[in-house]
Amino acid sequence: MKNIKLSxxxxxxxxxxxxxTIVNHNGxxxxxxxxxxxxxxxxxxxxxKDIIIITTSRDKKNSKQIINFLKKNxxxxxxxxxxxxxxxxxxxxxxxxxxxxxxxxxxxxxxxxGLYNYKLI
Numbered sequence: 786m787k788n789i790k791l792s793x794x795x796x797x798x799x800x801x802x803x804x805x806t807i808v809n810h811n812g813x814x815x816x817x818x819x820x821x822x823x824x825x826x827x828x829x830x831x832x833x834k835d836i837i838i839i840t841t842s843r844d845k846k847n848s849k850q851i852i853n854f855l856k857k858n859x860x861x862x863x864x865x866x867x868x869x870x871x872x873x874x875x876x877x878x879x880x881x882x883x884x885x886x887x888x889x890x891x892x893x894x895x896x897x898x899g900l901y902n903y904k905l906i
Contacts, residue, residue: 786902786903786904787902787903787904788903788904788905788906789890789892789903789904789905789906790906791832791905791906792886795886796832796834796835796836797831797832797835797836798835798836798837798838799831799835799836799837799838800838800840800874800876801837801838801839801840802839802840802841802874803839803840803841803843803851803865804841804842804843805894805896805897806821806894806900807820807821807824807839807855807860808820808821808824808854809821809897810896810897813843813847813850813851818851818854820858820860821897821898821899821900822898822899822900822901823899823900823901823902823903824858824860824899824900825858825859825860826900826901827900827901827903827905828859828860828861830904830905831861831905836863836864837861837862837863837864838862838863838864838865838866839855839862839864839865839866840865840866840869840874841865841866841867841869842868842869842870842871843867843868844867844868845867845868848865848867851865852865876889876891877889
């Protein structure tokens with residue numbers, strides 16, 4: 786089990802990729818998105834006050850299908866950013882000066898491995 790340590794006194798913004806992280810990568814090409822293992826239970830553990838932004842290279846013209854799939858599977862999100870280029874996603878944030886708190890985290894998952902092996906602490 787891999788732990789993701791969250792600050793208890795701060796809100797969080799989650800940027801989570803769709804394909805290969807939440808759903809089976811390229812499953813949509815066959816018209817059959819499937820949730821990966823542990824995704825529903827992981828999302829249930831994200832604090833309700835947190836913001837979840839899903840990122841994807843998928844075309845926005847398919848947004849209704851994606852949104853309906855996520856809602857049907859009870860995957861909470863606040864926003865979806867479509868049409869992103871393929872490749873690396875880079876998060877840059879500042880360090881809190883008072884206690885030197887690192888305010889950016891990154892987790893790289895093996896494609897299609899799911900989130901069953903991660904625990905929020």
